[in-house]
Amino acid sequence: MTTPRIALLGFSIECNRWAPVARMHDFTNRCLLRGEEIVTDGRAASSRALGEMPGFVTTMDATGPWEPRPIMLAMSEPWGPVARDVFEGFMAEWRAGLEPLRGQVEGVYAVLHGAGLAEHLHDPEGALQALVREILGDVPFICSYDLHGNISAENVALNDAFVGYRTNPHLDMRERGAESAQLMRRLLAGEKFVRAHRRLPIIAPTVSMLTAQGPYAEVINLGQERAAADSRIVNVSVMGGFAYGDTPFNGMTAVVTATDQGAAEALAQELAEAAWARRDRFVARLTSIEEATQRALTSPVPLAFADVADNPGGGGRGNTMEILRAFHAAGVQGAVFGVINDARLAAEAHALGKGARFRAVFNQGGLDEFSHEFAADAEVVALSDGQVTGRRGIYGGTVMQLGKTARLRLVSDPPQAVNRPHDVRGIEVVVISERTQCADPAFLEHLGIDISTLRAVVVKSRGHFRGGFDEFFQHEQIVEVDGPGLTSPILTRFNWKHVPRPSLPIDTEASWP
Template sequence: MAWRIVTGSISHETNCFSPILTGIKQFMERDMAEGERILTRAKGTKTALGGFIDWAAETGSELIPTVSASATPSGIVERAAYETIKAKLLDGIRQAMPRVDGVLLALHGAMVVDGIPDAEGDILQAVRSLVGPDVPIAATLDFHANLTDAMVQTADGLFGYNTYPHVDGWERALEAGRFLERLLKKEIRPVSVMVKPPIAPAVVTARTGRGPIKDLMEAAFRWEKEPGVLNVSVYGGFVYSDIHDAGLAFLVTTDGDADLARSIAWDLAKSAWNMRERFVADMMSPDEAVLYAMKAERGPVVLADVADNTGAGASGDGTEILRALLRHGAQDAVVITMPDKDAVQEAFRVGVGGQFDYPVGGKFDDKHGAPVRLRGRVKLLSDGTYVNRGPMSTGAKGRMGKTAVVVASGVEVILNEYRFQPLDPECARSVGIDPAHRKIVVVKSSVHYRAAYEPIAAEIIEVDGPGLASPNLDRFDFKHIRRPIYPLDREFEWG
């Protein structure tokens, strides 16, 4: 049976504490494509769109592309940019009508638009009013989605990533496609129940390889094996979106059995509540971490600057760990990376071998430490392109922009132009630095870096530096998230 399925992708993880507003320019910088190009580009990739394409091939269905838009995590999305992108999606669906059998979307779930806290709920509702009540809609969501009633009630099925680091976009898309297929064949009558315990974990404490989320995810997989259960998803949520519904969620979809869905979702939510104390990060201060790493017998000791993760909307130019390295005279250390256009320009001006004496970092805002005066020598200049070796985004091209390595006593600093998450060590290898051969390695990332760094690190230390992805939630002025909520509030009962 061949169906006509409309597809598209809109994705942004919004950190409402970031002063960097997200406009059409930010989408253009990362991804903004329309029509067939979306499919030719995604074909054969392990992305969500790649998964939809493979499912369509499996069933002989026709995929009708609309729009693919994503921007690097940053502040609130401007209304005009959002309306433009949404219009492209809706126009694409309109053109495909009247014969549209289903809709498959790859969304994020934590996009906040000026005046629209639940952007994905808004998108799904707009699609629903266009296609009507009888055309099934399924979507994949990021593990960091802040699930809402509007999303759950509007879509027929939602499929959240089961991994953080995210490595299963393709698998979830395939699952969404097969779900849609069973729906179109009238083999199932899905009902979904969502339960949200009052917990909003920092991203660092909600990874899937270890800790409380690992246990909850394993419980979810066990439930998925029960007869009649179609999907059980665990969502970490994205606390920094600071919307009413931000935080942990459990979504269970069964074949017509609402009671079963409800009891599973509650079971998981209660387990999460009982282990809530495990959602608090145990971190060292920059000084403690640097001194600890200097004394360590074996390297590399990876100092994860978890709060300065551009992938969660931080600026990426945090300076406090660099400052501590210089203060304590650390040797054989590298900072990956420090986005700072002016400093890069200065390094290119003085040239390789030249003396560098310039303030670096801490320039995007006042939330990531003050600039550090870096005095040293320019070791290398580069155009900043590299290819990811994986396991995340294997084969994908990375662009740091113009890049310079400056050596200041025993500390190498990779200065580059663009905000990006240096989750793959290849970005450092491309400028002659193999992190496996340094004693101390500072990486600006919360969790994604683990996929490539765990195999090479002697030890990983999470550092409590300043930044918009800090697990230290007391540092933020939350305004919209529902209260009480753990760990912002500690003394209350639930359940």
């Protein structure tokens, strides 16, 4: 066999229907790689791309000769639907890169997300897959997906192997890229794969889809057990979905890739039935801000408070003030808030310099229905340019750009007493300029914060912080707080327009054949 030539491309963004439109800057700031940059980044010790493409590239390198044909990989932090002109520009660029490869490649690998939107499309991933098939025809085509993908029939039909994450928080992205490379080798050797899928009227709240424990973990584990016992099963992906995409194909979906259609259909059905049997457990159980404040004041052990409703990892703005306002008013001590997205305030702190005291005004003037103004006297403790290499979890080994960053200490008068010494007295806030969820301890540590000394950490994150901060906080030390924001797990608070109805738990009842 000749050395296989493999086209490489990707489009990965999680889109919240209610968040502001994603622009070109959101991709260029996070990860927009063209041509050989994709391969170079994939082989680097620290990459700009998340782990799927590096996992694929390095595994292809390790398993035999190949010739990459890289085109373009576009990744952004979660935001709103991608601007029409931006996505159409991407499609034109992918088309221009694919056309010369017509009849000149033996396979294609695409990094996708599954919860993407464009201003004019519910399913931009499907549009990209269709473009690949239109130009390259029936070549082996493998797509990897985030487990939060909302999966259309086209997403399953237009590839040869469907590979979804298995962990939430996402710790297996590199492994899924590596698995995609191994499946590519099997396809190149002549194997043929088929797929089956089942979608359920379950639109699970984000906080109910952890994979260490709970109903979602149980269904995923069942799928892996069945795959290990049946050589016909190539991959099992249980896609939890992303509620805030608000698409006509929202709903938990089991996707099975196999060498036998009957085996694929039977397992997809079994997994769907297993999820349906657990349907009443896919609910959000949150702690009120008032109760969270009391726990911050009285807990005998350190706690991590997750501001799940304002999660930049799901399209939140990362700047709601309600938890900070409550903790500050109550005199909570030894607490750090990370990370608040306020470029204006970060720039002001940089202009004033380390050691300066000033009146810090967050969300000056108020920005929207959730991002209200909050002001407090503050001291500039530390500053950085915000270039950080992630240390653990989803961003581990990934180069991140937080923009101008400031560590501010809120000054209370008089200061409250503390039970024991802390590096942080009172409340400190890490302010960034490029909206990102606080999923990695390095976001705080690079400013000199010793997390092990804190009584409380409040993170703008839904769940990925669990994979980064697990060395400091066990599951029992995590409090998911019911605040306001664009990513509230209380799904009845949203005006749904496109999701299938009835669906649980938005509706009190739903049926599934």
